[in-house]
Amino acid sequence: MKRGTILNAELNHAIASMGHGETMIVCDAGFPIPRGAWRIDLAVTKDVPDLDTVLSAIAGDFVAEKVSYADTLPNHNPALLATVKRLFPDAEHAMVTHESILGELASKAKVIVRTGAFDPWGNIVLGSGVDVPRWFDKPGVVAPAYYASKLRK
Template structure:
């Protein structure tokens, strides 16, 4: 039996397939997941599991270099935005029109994880990164400028 981390076999396995620049979407209960998406449905009931719990558990297992959310989140859901900035302090944050999150971004995602969240604009994209110190910390390795600040 696994001792720690995510116990859901499908989600744990999907996370292991993600590489640098891959997109994982963690979405609310009402998200229109594309038919051909790798959908992992964790929703049991209203807010079970909630968005922050799922994002937090995933954040413990992934290197996240980018967070994308709907344009409305910073102004219309500032508590969620503040939580995201606190949970992913080293990530680059961007916004997209809500319609793009529901459409283009959803089609781009390698994995879509549906939560039970009943939360406005509760659809968050996580772009996978690399652990810069582990990749570029070796002796004699020239660190790309984009990763120098992460060492």
């Protein structure tokens, strides 16, 4: 049996398939997933699984360089925002319009993971990054300045 926390084979495959700069959306139960998108549907019933559970599992296996969420999240669902910031503390965080998540970002996402969450504005965009300390660990390789803070950890 594999090590790690994620048991879902398709979710493991999606994470392993992500390249630098590609995006994954982890969404609530009501997200309008575009026809033709790679959809991993984990939803069973209300809040099963919830966003915290799914995002926590993904955070353990996925390097998120950038995390985006609706600009309404700070005022309308601060508890979810706190969860996202706790799970992805080293990522760049950006607020975008909810409409852009539902439209443009959803159409460009490599994969969309649907949870059972009944969480208003519960649609989190994860931008794939690299594990900086492991990526730049060969002798003679010099990391760009924008990765310097991640090399010190």
